Amino acid sequence: MTRRCAACHAITPSHDVNCCQNCGLQFHKPQFPSSSPNDKIGSFDRTPSKHKPKEHDKSSLAKHSNPSLSNNDNDAKSSIPCKYKSLCGEYLKSLSWNDALFDRRFNRCYCSNCYPNSLSNTLEEAGSLYVIPRGWCRFGLQVDKVRADVDHIWRNWIVTYHGTSSEAAHSIVAHRQFLIPGDKRIDGEKIAILPGHIKEKYHIYTSPTIAYSSVACYCPSSQFRSKITNKVYNARIVIQCRQKPGTFEVQQETIGAGHKRICPFIPNSQVEIFTTVRASIVPYGILIHLAEVS
Template sequence: MATSECEKFRIGREFLESVAWPSQLRKPAHDRCYCYQCYPSSHPDALTVAGYKYVIPHGWTRFAVSVDSDICELHNVWSTWLICYHGTSIESARSCVEHRQLLLPNDITMYGKKLEIPKGHIPKENYIFTTPSITYAAHQAYARAYHFRSPHDSRLYTIKVVLQCRQKPDSIIVQPETVGAQVRMQRICTHIPNEELEWKTQHRSSVVIYGLLLQIKKCDENDTSNLTSLPSSSSATHYNSIPTISNTIPRDPLKKLSGTVSPISMSIDSTDEYSIERDAMSTKQVSVLVMILVATLLPIAALVVGQIYKSDCPIQSWIPQWMTVFGAVGIGVFGTAFTILLISFKCCGEDSHIGGCITNCFVCLLAFFYFSWLIAGSVWVFGVRPSVQYDKRIPENYCQENLYKFAFGLLITQYSLIAIALCIGTSACLFIFCVD
């Protein structure tokens, strides 16, 4: 969520104001800063969504863009679509957001302008290009850089622009980078190989823009190389821009381009930390669900054995009933916990703590029942231990051997688990106490 204290937010807002970025396209609740102060180094540098790795935009600040939440919900965008970037200029970024999609060459914008592949880009490549690497998106061939002087402190900054998007996994064609790094034997991104840096598609609606990423760096006052003037629509004195490329592939990657970026657009909104937390938790979530499933096997076995031998224990008729109730309640509790967790993990996203809260209530109820029933079971099973025998011909103290031994084993197992849990809990408390 927005940590509005970070200086990057202030500078970014000033920059957006200076280019008259419409407030209607903003969604400040989902702003997020990935600068080195705001995004802890303990967090991952790259994450995987739907089998595709993407790189966290370390050092960048997101100014969220409004998205069509109904469409996102319909297509499960936040949980199943890939995260990618599109380096561009601030003008093209705005056009993309206004059109709510990245447009293809030859498309006609809402202002009647036909989009063309910019000079210097490979012709006939009529695709929308994105990348899972922030480094590649920020390449000078794609992302425009601006000089911006803050009205707040009169300092000069360099600002680069990249769009952050979600993209439908089955819509992309993965291809190598096209800025000539292979030829120069350079690796562009430390996380993603050159061969997989570029994604292209002709499916316009398969990309949802949800953030405008700005890379804000303090600038040496004397070094204005690489930067050229921006159109002077707004407070033109504040910035200059570098020529950029947009949606298309540069014919000569090292040659600087002037001219506009083709409008490509889309809009979106979302929370990034949303995706990050979900991605980071997914393995944990799956482990929890698997553990619940495995744990359910014990009550299922108890229920089955209790039912099979329900009339085979005249010495203590409560033993099969104890097993049956233990099994039924166990299945019910684990089944409910599993369902609640699954729903909260899948649907609630960042609110996955809701699942944890509900589960805590269940755990309390379960623990109360469990201890009461464990004590009752112990009385019934251990109480007949000295006199029980397994010969059906002597019905007075007979109990079916499998039933009794299973019940006995079940009790011992439970006491052992409790002892282990207590040992671990005590050790943890002692450890914390000693460390403190």
């Protein structure tokens, strides 16, 4: 199993090694409760005080158990509704996904107002660095508690991103599984390798940086007109996941970026993760990005 050093980003040996052999950084094991999802955001009433997440990473808990989407569902620290989050919520509602898919307690907006520049650009989970999705808004998904507890996904699995279309994202979230080209969806349609992708590569692709997962060949945009602003936006969707270490390989970018740096925090040589183990990836958040067109 490999992991990346949080300081120099070099691929380092397994967790049996206590420091990076490239830069000497001492590693530490994360101490997060097994019931807590990503970004050190946990259910407040079950998180021991010594494991309390940092204030800027907390997500608000709903005042009731209804997981339905709300345009005014904002982080607890903010008394002013976030306009960007409201727009993203409006777009998600327009897709008509079943409310039962969502867990609004873990909604989190990463716009410049909700997640200012003074906060960290990267975090480390399970010994692996990932990049904060600045400019995106997350809507929490329901995650099977038995699966989370048995596999300790909040403690032992890394954070990755998977860019896709809204249709494919709905299939993944609704049916609780990622598919590999050649697999058949529940409606009988066979999954094909999309145009622009490398032929004869039958894998699921993720990345530790949303800058890579959100490129057009992975994450096509669709236009959306808001009733709130009466403006048109290009909307993109990326799935935020937990992924089991030891079930994947890391490689350089395959989109022809050349010497152009894709992400300022993860080198091009380490931005692509691929696996054939379908069950090794668990989606827990839908990230939405809106860019105004008119």
